[in-house]
Amino acid sequence: MTLHPDIERVTARITERSRASRGAYLDLVNRQRDAGTHRPQLSCGNLAHGCAAAGADQARIKAGNAMNIGVVTAYNDMLSAHQPYGVYPDQIKSWAREVGATAQVAGGVPAMCDGVTQGQDGMELSLFSRDVIAMATGVALSHHMFEAALLLGICDKIVPGLLIGALRFGHLPMILVPAGPMPSGLPNRDKVRIRQLHAEGKASNSELLEAESASYHSPGTCTFYGTANSNQMMMEMMGLHMPGASFVNPGTKLRQSLTRAAVHRVLEIGWNGPDYRPLGRCIDEKAIVNAIVGLLATGGSTNHVIHLPAIARAAGVLIDWTDIDELSRVVPLITSIYPNGSGDVNAFAAAGGMPYVIRELVGAGLAHDDIATVYGDKLSDGAKQPSLVEDALVWADGPSASTNNVMLRPVSDPFQPEGGMRLLQGNLGRATMKVSAVAPSRWTIEAPCRVFCDQHAVIAAFEAGELDQDTVVVVRFQGPAANGMPELHKLTPPLGVLQDRGFRIALITDGRMSGASGKIPAAIHCSPEAQKGGGLGRLRDGDIVRVCAEAGVLEAKVEPKTWQARTLADPPAFVPGSSRELFAMMRAMATEAEAGASAMLGAAGL
Structure with missing residues (x-):
């Protein structure tokens, strides 16, 4: 399918606007790949420190003839979406050994929950936590012990922060590893009804708490289509997940098999692998446009009109809200997920999910198919549905038709003719x-x-x-x-x-x-x-x-x-408390929202 002329025009404008900054970024990637500090260049003392606690993997790491995967994790067990990550490091190490490699937890990043801090003082730290996450990711990868990396994060600021930090090490191949949404709980219409009754004083605190607890009830991502699940959609639209990985529930064999596949695949695209695919070349102008198109076609989170400019700038790509607005005029809305509709992301996945969305957008010429993904040379290679056949992971072509037109429609019959x-x-x-x-x-x-x-x-x-x-x-x-x-x-x-x-x-x-x-x-x-x-x-x-x-x-x-x-x-007047006073420098240096609202990127001149 020929690319839509307006998609092509906006992409060309972004590419021209970004020519100098993208060129400087790719120079950074090349320098770090060819002349930067690598594990073989570490001194004996450096290397000894880096593998002193590696146990059975120590000899292999010291020998330097096997790839070592850095794991950057946003695990904590207060945040339901990230609680499943607690077991991932040991599993990843085991799966790396299956193919003769090693893995180490390079570092952890904070992961705060906006659901907990809504309306509280702590919410004033939320957006800047993205900069903290980016810097923590940079610290984690700065040890130069790794030939590839896996990024473990899902929610609002965590995925953008991980990407912004990781892109400063864009010479390393990396895969984003999700953990999946919790099973569906209280129907969304009932949750909204109780919230509004409570706002009118017609429902008690105990009734509201019972409804909220029935909605947010187990490990996994919250099931409404907010920023966290919009993150997962964007990772698939940029080809940074294993195909169909976003919306598989935690604790299932399929979820575990997809994580194992990510470990094996990052080795194939790693520094010394047969199919080298560095993150900094995967995330380019076309990939960023694909993320915008996916956001518009699915009615995703408004937070991403801040996060996407910040992610793009970290890769030397300059976008603005005019770009998003013009794309929105030609990208139809083809999903209706709560809060835009009644069903949640589990129902969306059952209706055809991301494999169907990718198939429709590429087929209609609304997304760039020719991008370098972590799994192949076409975005449409990721329009696949994962499943287990006799405990073996297989991918089949995604559905050619939606199974639920109330949630998911073709481009030819959208919910709205324009994006969100x-x-x-x-x-x-x-x-x-x-x-x-x-x-x-x-x-x-x-x-x-x-x-x-x-x-x-x-x-x-x-x-x-x-x-x-x-x-x-x-x-x-x-x-x-x-x-x-x-x-x-x-x-x-x-x-x-x-x-x-x-x-x-x-x-x-x-x-x-x-x-x-x-x-x-x-x-x-x-x-x-x-x-x-x-x-x-x-x-x-x-x-x-x-x-x-x-x-x-x-x-x-x-x-x-x-x-x-x-x-x-x-x-x-500013009132200190909840550590807000520690973020004074970030408030003073923050760029405007259209440039990503980032103190860190502003200070770095990005």
């Missing part, structure tokens, strides 16, 4: 709106605004009945420089209640919303942020504000001279 993201811009700045979960009748609202500097103040105003009217709710000073750009997902239930009461409601913020957010039209990641003089700082209660996803408008209906004459609002 829109760029809005005007005198309030540039922002993103996820429209895939919002009824088209709600894409435009023009109403007086109420301005807040804290999400808890919004909830208090809701409980006092102050928002019972058509309202544009503005929450400012929530950007990366102000307070680390927390998610404001706790606003979804009360704003949803107001909308259900018949009011026209929208949200504008320079903060983030959860990857699970939907229903309410929300212009988010507004840039420049209020802390840096953005337009949100000029708003006053009662200003008429227009939010229009159809025309891409985000503006205060204020006469230009009056607008420019207004003084900017003062930010709230």
